Amino acid sequence: MYETQYHRAASVEEAARLMGEAEDGKFLAGGMTLIPTMKQRLASPSDLIDLRRIEALKGVTVDGRTVRIGAVTTHYDVSTNEELAKICPAITNLAGHIGDPQVRNMGTIGGSIANNDPAADYPSALLALDATIITSQRSLPASDFFIGLFETALQPDEIVVAVEFVAPDKAAYKKFPNPASLYAMAGVFVAKSGDNIRVAVTGAGEGGVFRLKDAEAALAGNFSPSALDSLAVDPDVLLSDMHASADYRANLVKVMAKRAVAEISNRPM
Amino acid sequence: MAKVELFVNGRAVTGEAEDRTLLVHFLRENLGLTGTHVGCDTSQCGACVVHVDGRAVKSCTMLAAQASGSTITTIEGLSPNGELHPLQVAFRENHALQCGFCTPGMIMTSVDMIRRHPNGLDEATVRDQLEGNICRCTGYHNIVKAVLDASDKMGKGAVKAA
Incomplete structure (x- = not known):
């Protein structure tokens, strides 16, 4: 791995500011794609801005049939959320079959969709569920968020905060x-x-x-x-x-x- | 340089490491805990699995700086008084190792697996849950037997519907 500077952000605002100051920064969530990529020297960000400990980005909220999943919620936490399993078992089941258990313990929904790997599981769910992606700057439908291979509508200092959707029948x-x-x-x-x-x-x-x-x-x-x-x-x-x-x-x-x-x-x- | 503060196997430790230092290298080189192994360079093999805040994580895929502030358990921490953990006993009794290189990761993953399955495990679940751990001797059969054995003995009443 090439040298990098690690920063731990305490808030979304601080993370955006740190990104603005970085020469060639990358946001880090679970790191399940980014760290292996850096180990292979296929990515060499000057700075890593860690979002994983930002409280406002954590957790699943279910209100009636409206679901909000915070960006740094791990696949494991989505897969084991009982309230969510009651109204949308398809998504808890999807989360429970991403990668291996260690990946599910670290990997996050925000990291997965921001990376937009063409073979990642979550993008298909969010597109089919007509989910809204809430970022640090705006809200946009999944159909406008996912643009191409590893490409999204996110600006360089824009951070995924949460995804929201109404559970389907x-x-x-x-x-x-x-x-x-x-x-x-x-x-x-x-x-x-x-x-x-x-x-x-x-x-x-x-x-x-x-x-x-x-x-x-x-x-x-x-x-x-x-x-x-x-x-x-x-x-x-x-x-x-x-x-x-x-x-x-x-x-x-x-x-x-x-x-x-x-x-x-x-x-x- | 990053200041790394961890609570490892019940002990508070502080150290300095380059920001890019992986947790596994911090554990092995700074703390001398060489029970955690590095078996690949691609985050696939699982020989480096430790528990970070109670969950199985590949310590080769996390920076030491990222882990700072966390509670870590390594294979050394499973038997603090020299008495083997029930999974270690089960691995020995079922001959669940050949060269032994993958064993620390297999055991740390399995401890997490048994904790997450309080109603017991069956063979298919164990094989599925070991997806992130590779045994290059291909000794999976006895590893699965050992995990099921430990799950039984740890009082989880394994549901072994074949």
Whole structure:
């Protein structure tokens, strides 16, 4: 690891100020991507501004069906939140299957979405849940927040404070993890509230997380796995790499979507 | 340089380290606690797992400065009076180690796992929960047996529905 200067911020304001003073700073949350990247010398920030101990960024609040998850809430704390599990088990289940137990003990939702890894799990959930991302400067919908591979709408000194969403009537997340890295090779989050159906895909898109609007349309008339039998996922917009070709991923997306719908609708594939 | 203040295995310690120093190197080199191992450079193997404020964490993926102010338990802290921890006993009795390099991390992860599963463990859960720990001798079978054995003996009444 190259040299760096560590700063522990006590507040969001202090963190933003420290970032302003840094030559080439990076915010540090759980560090589950940033520290390994720095160890490999693939990142060399002059300064690290640690957000993990800022009280205002911690915790899950459930008010009726409105959910707020603080940015530095760990995957473990999301996965074991009983109130949240009652109204949106899809997201606690998703959090409980990110990486390995040690990653879940340190990794945070804010860090995950700010990094916007194309194979991260949370972006698909927030897009399908039509979540609002609250930052130190503004609020914006997930659809405006996630821009591309490892790219978000965040400005250099802008900090994710929390995410908010209204729990859907029903939701499910199904992923096909790479057996070695555990990152999703295709992950599909389906959320249904009344007639409003949203389907978001992670792990597969060459531009990162995206909505699968053809699937949403097909499910609108017939919310069952068979409605997706004739779904054609366009491989031209999917990643192709050593782990899976775009065609293979296109099929995985369809299968994961059907599994998610099967779980929600309680109908066989 | 960062000032690092930790409470390690029941003892308050203070030291200085470069800001980029990883917690595992601080534990091994500054404190001499060489039971915590470094088995890879990619945060994958889990040989470096310690407990930070009661949770299993890869100490190779956390800066010492980041941990400052925390309570740390390393493998040395599991048997403060020289009497082996029930998991250490279970690893010995089930021959859950071959070369032994991964063992400290396996045990620290398993202590955390048993704590998080008060109603007991089954084989599938143990294998799933050991995802972040690699045994390069591939001795997983006996490791899983040892964790289940310890879970039973620690009075958790393991639910071993096969």
